[in-house]
Amino acid sequence: MTDRAQVTAENGRLLRRVTYASLATALLLIGLKTAVWLMSGSVSLLASLTDSLMDAGASLINLLAVGYALTPADKGHRFGHGKAEALAGLAQSAFITLSAGLVLWQGLERLRQPMPLDGAWYGVGVMLFSIIATLLLLRFQNRVIRRTGSTAIRADALHYRSDLLMNTSIIVALILAWYGISGADALFGIGIALFIALGALKIGRDAVQILMDHELPEEVRQEALALARAVPGVMGVHDLRTRESGQQWFIQMHLELPAELPLGQAHALGEQVRLAICERFPQAEVLVHKDPV
Template identity: 50%
Template sequence: MIRPLGVLAPPDPEVARLKRRVTLASLAVALILVALKLAASIMTGSVSILSSLVDSVSDSGASLVTLIAVRQAMRPADAHHRFGHGKAEPLAALGQALFVTGSALLLCVEAVRRLIEPEPVGEGPVGIAVMVFAIVATLLLVRYQDRVIARTQSLAVGADRLHYVGDLLINLGVILSILLSQYAGVTEADPVIAVLIALHLIRGAWKIARGALDALMDRELPEAERDEIRKIVLAVPGVRGMHDLRTRSSSVHTFIQLHLELDPAAPLADAHGIADRVETLLRARYPDAEVITHLDPKGVTEFVPTFR
């Protein structure tokens, strides 16, 4: 049955704690890498290190936005936000995607300039040492993010993780660029690898934006999950059928609405008990879910949308 207004289940405190910790960790890692890469970029003059620096700057900005968004999203529902604040996370993810895209385009401009006016890369060992440190720090952070995502299914943390997974490839590319430029004399390698890094960033930004837009536009849950919802509902004794299943996710809460088809002769108390059983089972499977059921007598014709 429909819950009273304002009683959306509050976010899990453990989930909130994990999200806060992982966003603080990602911000700390990003700021440390920005400082190190800035120094390495000045010392080496490498545009590929500059590209990695731009990426780390975008990471730090994105991690800060994620930190703020996660704190906002985990606020409980209130009188002005009856469905909670969960959409703060996809909004943050969309902002990250736009920021990364802009940074990548600026990076392409600088890389093209370096192709036209090549500049040698210096202090190769310094640049390589910084990149190796960045790889180790990023690997540790990504492993931590994986554990948090498995527990929380956070869209914002997932978007943040995508940045850092890309960083692993970027840092390896920078090391290759330095080796080719300084030790093999292939000066074009530096800007070419920078362009490849920029294209990788744009591709990752598109993935982030697509997931964020799905959440903001209330896209249905995957069909496999919708099928599982149907199986749970139809297995409840007394349920004769169901229709008009509607689902969406705000990244913090899942929303499930459906019409239950019951015996027309069933007493109201029995129908109420069946609906409560359905909602209890669905919340057991989706602990963060807001479940709304509407009771229909089996066989009564009503308007049903053409989509499933």
């Protein structure tokens, strides 16, 4: 098995595990938050429950999308199926925005018609448990993101990071409401909804960038150029093109080589460049064109 194949296989195993972990965490929190929300009627807790429902939906989308994205290239998709991850991120963005709108509406209604809270301390307990579970999941997700750079998992982790702030604010809201500070629960719920909506816009923007074949980060491009120019015999490099598709990067460039160089030597120099870049970026598929100078 080649180095790139080994990296792809290991990344695939990690991605599947983290999507299962994310879905299981979301389902557990949905059960707990539903029970306590029915007891308390808290808008901020409803916002958190809605967020957990979004987490479960997004994790399910990720599970399906990542599985499809890891499918090997076939005759109909010669560049693979990696953009399914970006489609999952776009679906998450739409789903999250809709849910945030529903929570915002509920918060405004509660401001208009205030209601007392019951069982607020149960809600505090659930939020503390949610924070611990989220921290454990984020630790796993961050390890997978560092290894794979997955767009879908990055979007999922962004959402769970916002959960930490949201869960902390809900604890404050429940305590304030318990001590009779009118409107605190509804106001926190509205603030959380707006925060969720901003996160959804970022997820959607990143997904669109990938679907539109946006270039890889500039530092990656510059390093690829430097690696190519460092190969003895290469006179220059131009027309660098890059893009991302799921777990795979595509890098294309034109090498400037002496016009009198025999074809075999020109090919060998091209292979040195390709291997140097692939060694640095195992997830990359590199295409090198040779131009006589």
